[in-house]
Amino acid sequence: MTIKYCPKCKSRSIYLYLGGTVGILYKCKKCGYMGPIILEED
Ligand SMILES: [Zn+2]
Numbered sequence: 686m687t688i689k690y691c692p693k694c695k696s697r698s699i700y701l702y703l704g705g706t707v708g709i710l711y712k713c714k715k716c717g718y719m720g721p722i723i724l725e726e727d
Pocket of ligand 1: 695713714716
């Protein structure tokens, strides 16, 4: 199982905001970070 982290505040409150042909975008509930890069850990 992969755990996703916010690269900015290391929070796990990150979710897939947008996903499609144009690319993916994640958003963090805690700090408001939005971007395609997140940290993943098994
Ligand atoms: Zn964050």
